[in-house]
Amino acid sequence: MAAADDVKKIAEQEARLVFDAFDEATAYEIGSALRARGLAEKFPIVVDIRLWDRTLFYCALPGSTVSNTEWARRKFNVVRMFHRSSYRMVLAKAREDRTFPVGEALPIEDYVLAGGGFPIRVKGAGVIGSIAVSGLPERQDHEVVVAAICDHLGIPRQELVLGPA
Numbered sequence: 001m002a003a004a005d006d007v008k009k010i011a012e013q014e015a016r017l018v019f020d021a022f023d024e025a026t027a028y029e030i031g032s033a034l035r036a037r038g039l040a041e042k043f044p045i046v047v048d049i050r051l052w053d054r055t056l057f058y059c060a061l062p063g064s065t066v067s068n069t070e071w072a073r074r075k076f077n078v079v080r081m082f083h084r085s086s087y088r089m090v091l092a093k094a095r096e097d098r099t100f101p102v103g104e105a106l107p108i109e110d111y112v113l114a115g116g117g118f119p120i121r122v123k124g125a126g127v128i129g130s131i132a133v134s135g136l137p138e139r140q141d142h143e144v145v146v147a148a149i150c151d152h153l154g155i156p157r158q159e160l161v162l163g164p165a
Contacts, residue, residue: 003091006162010088010142013160017149018121022128024056026152031057034133034148043144045135048072051120051128052080064135071134075117077110079130086132087115087142116141118149139165 019026027049034047044063049056060069075086082089090113093100098113100106115138120129131149133141143162150157 002163002165003094007088007091009160009162010085010091013146014085014088014119014121016155016160017118017146017153018123019153020123022051022120022122027056030131030148030152031059033151034131034144035059035061037144037148043136044068045133045141045144046072048076048130048132048134049120050076050130050132056129061135068134071112071114072116072132074110074112075114075132075134076130078112079117079119079127079132081106081111083119083127085115085119085142086113086117087138089113090115090138114138114141116145118142118145 031047031049038045038047038061044061046060046064046068048058078086078089093113095113099108100111100113116134117130117132119127120131121127131145133145136144139162146160147157150160
């Protein structure tokens, strides 16, 4: 039942974490906040904020690897395809091998079922990009992104936090 509860809460996160506008300055503010938290808490993460056509913010913190960059890219692709958080897709698909079913024709080198990608949703425009973090356990990657968006939008984190794992 915990997965179903998380899916419901993530759907609420996606519905509430909507920007009035999103531009380079917004990406920089959120990316910088994620970087600062990552440095303070010694998270070995990559932060990758992209619109569909270009990268707006990227950083790799100490301890992260090129593998984290690739995981972030593949999480971005999942958000782009489904307009949902990649962690929500993990829970909905419930596949241990981290791949999409063959019938969905999504190659493993470009798509992964792993948490940490979250849609950038703008009022009146819909989903225009993704904020992805990679380097922590997937649930924590997801929660770090949600917390940063909550902080930016002035929404108390505790209102949208996932329940116990």
